[in-house]
Amino acid sequence: MIEGALWRRWIFYNIPLILFVFVLLFPFYWMIVTTFRPDGELYRPWNAVNYMPFWTNNPTLEHILYLFEETRFARWMFNTMFIALVSTVISLFCGVLAGYALARLNFPYAGGLGTAIFITYLVPQTLLFIPLAEIIRNFRLGDSPWALILTYPTFLIPFCTWLMMGYFKAIPKELEECARIDGASRWKAMVYIIIPVAVPGILSSGIIAFTLSWNEFIYALVFLSSPEQKTVPVGVTSELIRGDVFFWGPLMAGALLGSIPVAIVYSFFVEHYVSGLTGSVKG
Amino acid sequence: MAEVSLHKLNKKFDTTHVVKDVDLKIRDKEFMVFVGPSGCGKTTTLRMIAGLEAITSGEIRIDDTVVNEIPPMDRDIAMVFQNYALYPHMSVAGNMAFGLKMRKFEKAEIEKRINNAASILGIEGLLQRKPRQLSGGQRQRVALGRAIVRDPKVFLFDEPLSNLDAKLRVQMRVELKKLHERLAVTSVYVTHDQVEAMTLGDRVVVMKDGWVQQVGEPLELYNTPANRFVAGFIGSPAMNFADVTLVENGGSPVAEAPGLRIGLPGELATRARAKTGRKATLGIRPEDIHIATAADAPEHCFDADVEVVEQLGSEILLDMRVGAALMVASVEPTLRVRAHDKLKLALKPGRLHLFDAETEAAI
Numbered sequence: 001m002i003e004g005a006l007w008r009r010w011i012f013y014n015i016p017l018i019l020f021v022f023v024l025l026f027p028f029y030w031m032i033v034t035t036f037r038p039d040g041e042l043y044r045p046w047n048a049v050n051y052m053p054f055w056t057n058n059p060t061l062e063h064i065l066y067l068f069e070e071t072r073f074a075r076w077m078f079n080t081m082f083i084a085l086v087s088t089v090i091s092l093f094c095g096v097l098a099g100y101a102l103a104r105l106n107f108p109y110a111g112g113l114g115t116a117i118f119i120t121y122l123v124p125q126t127l128l129f130i131p132l133a134e135i136i137r138n139f140r141l142g143d144s145p146w147a148l149i150l151t152y153p154t155f156l157i158p159f160c161t162w163l164m165m166g167y168f169k170a171i172p173k174e175l176e177e178c179a180r181i182d183g184a185s186r187w188k189a190m191v192y193i194i195i196p197v198a199v200p201g202i203l204s205s206g207i208i209a210f211t212l213s214w215n216e217f218i219y220a221l222v223f224l225s226s227p228e229q230k231t232v233p234v235g236v237t238s239e240l241i242r243g244d245v246f247f248w249g250p251l252m253a254g255a256l257l258g259s260i261p262v263a264i265v266y267s268f269f270v271e272h273y274v275s276g277l278t279g280s281v282k283g
Numbered sequence: 284m285a286e287v288s289l290h291k292l293n294k295k296f297d298t299t300h301v302v303k304d305v306d307l308k309i310r311d312k313e314f315m316v317f318v319g320p321s322g323c324g325k326t327t328t329l330r331m332i333a334g335l336e337a338i339t340s341g342e343i344r345i346d347d348t349v350v351n352e353i354p355p356m357d358r359d360i361a362m363v364f365q366n367y368a369l370y371p372h373m374s375v376a377g378n379m380a381f382g383l384k385m386r387k388f389e390k391a392e393i394e395k396r397i398n399n400a401a402s403i404l405g406i407e408g409l410l411q412r413k414p415r416q417l418s419g420g421q422r423q424r425v426a427l428g429r430a431i432v433r434d435p436k437v438f439l440f441d442e443p444l445s446n447l448d449a450k451l452r453v454q455m456r457v458e459l460k461k462l463h464e465r466l467a468v469t470s471v472y473v474t475h476d477q478v479e480a481m482t483l484g485d486r487v488v489v490m491k492d493g494w495v496q497q498v499g500e501p502l503e504l505y506n507t508p509a510n511r512f513v514a515g516f517i518g519s520p521a522m523n524f525a526d527v528t529l530v531e532n533g534g535s536p537v538a539e540a541p542g543l544r545i546g547l548p549g550e551l552a553t554r555a556r557a558k559t560g561r562k563a564t565l566g567i568r569p570e571d572i573h574i575a576t577a578a579d580a581p582e583h584c585f586d587a588d589v590e591v592v593e594q595l596g597s598e599i600l601l602d603m604r605v606g607a608a609l610m611v612a613s614v615e616p617t618l619r620v621r622a623h624d625k626l627k628l629a630l631k632p633g634r635l636h637l638f639d640a641e642t643e644a645a646i
Contacts, residue, residue, distance in 0.1 A: 177362075178362065178370075178429075180335075181335075181362045184381075188385065
């Protein structure tokens with residue numbers, strides 16, 4: 001909190017905060033308003049007398065109904081959920097084990113290996129999808145959820161590994177040493193002591209990995225082709241933008257419904273999530 | 284029954300040699316304290332006994348078993364860490380039960396042992412709490428309880444009191460001593476605090492730069508330090524040192540420095556005679572210096588300029604200049620003395636120490 005006169009607090013604290021919140025939340029507001037606005041209002045020219053961009057007096061569910069009746073939206077939601085969940089679980093499992101090994105086992109070249117894993121995370125997806133497409137074709141995985149479930153870990157595992165490595169390093173090594181003196185093997189010490197203590201870190205990387213795969217676009221666009229296999233981001237953009245015609249109402253409804261599961265997941269774990277990112281382990 | 288013996292123990296981290304040829308026998312039921320400045324290798328030695336550090340060369344035995352290659356879980360030891368290392372996601376009871384569960388004890392036995400340890404330590408009311416809900420002193424007790432329930436052959440303590448505030452530290456020190464008397468388990472205790480070492484240890488090992496400097500009972504270290512380092516490390520305020528030359532004066536050896544000329548008594552004189560003409564370090568503890576009276580022989584007296592007077596209530600510490608040397612004397616609290624006073628002081632000749640200037644070993 002900024003100390004001092006009222007005008008100082010407004011200039012340096014309140015006004016910047018309001019601007020920041022406005023910039024962050026306005027797109028969501030726009031999305032919601034557009035979802036419930038009838039087409040007649042949406043395509044009204046800006047200089048019309050009754051032009052009213054920020055509010056509607058005739059809310060409608062027609063866009064949401066359109067989404068479920070005229071497109072495979074429910075199917076896309078299920079696809080996205082399934083792919084995101086399975087690839088997150090795979091990546092978390094590998095990331096936790098790899099992160100633990102890199103942080104705790106002093107094997108030769110551990111540092112170099114850690115850096116190498118990080119570098120793979122830096123390879124842009126827009127480059128990587130070309131060789132991956134070849135692999136997907138060779139294994140005949142194209143146009144199936146497994147094409148994504150097996151390719152998402154290419155960027156999720158390095159990500160989880162690095163996040164978990166940092167988190168494991170922040171856990172005092174005496175905890176583990178004490179467990180080992182108490183009669184636990186290294187494996188038991190990891191399972192009974194280190195992993196339970198690292199739960200906030202595991203949840204954070206799980207949430208971020210889930211969001212990354214939920215929102216992923218380019219692999220989903222390249223590896224999936226039939227409408228019933230698509231994920232929400234690809235389905236909405238490929239089926240609701242036809243040529244140069246944007247179906248704004250259903251588009252925004254799709255975006256709104258697509259962001260709800262992520263928002264629920266976040267709000268559910270928000271406390272763990274914050275303490276995971278700030279890495280606080282209290283003894 | 285548990286003896287711990289270290290034989291020619293060495294530890295190197297890459298190129299740094301942190302523990303050098305440590306030979307030591309810790310007797311059954313003994314409370315052995317390792318003391319020394321940070322980086323002297325005491326904690327590394329303890330961690331090697333625990334099995335947390337690999338041994339570079341040498342041998343560690345617990346009773347008659349060589350434990351060099353035995354993992355920590357099979358050594359039957361318990362350790363209390365400096366930061367307590369309580370498992371944050373478990374309750375106090377869970378923390379204490381963990382080691383027993385790992386060793387597949389019966390549930391009833393686990394409960395019995397936890398209750399017993401809790402009543403010894405006075406933490407019965409805390410068993411369901413989580414570590415973060417405890418104060419520093421309570422966490423310390425839980426860490427002790429976790430070690431006690433195991434009923435191990437050897438207790439290892441790694442600076443367990445250094446995270447507590449001064450008052451609590453004194454209180455826990457007394458409790459640790461009582462606890463050891465009650466449980467009578469071989470204990471190895473590492474500290475950098477010489478007061479803890481003196482008060483807790485049956486015997487004390489003083490270490491510096493990886494070498495054992497001296498092993499002995501607390502008073503033995505205090506009264507007959509093996510070298511200048513031990514002399515300066517044990518005792519508070521620290522022993523005074525003055526660089527002197529050993530000379531012969533009418534048949535009796537004298538330690539001489541600018542502004543200081545001290546006749547050496549009895550046995551010390553005999554030993555010093557062999558080194559006549561050589562440089563040496565004279566050592567005298569602050570409590571062995573007093574205001575000179577008529578009873579003091581002139582060869583044990585010297586003049587001092589008082590620079591600072593530290594009034595402690597129970598005693599007065601005088602920081603003073605004696606010739607080229609700075610010395611501290613502990614004198615009666617009733618003495619009226621002010622900074623910049625000039626005093627005539629005397630020392631107890633029987634309490635003099637002399638160290639070789641080169642080897643620093645006691646003469």
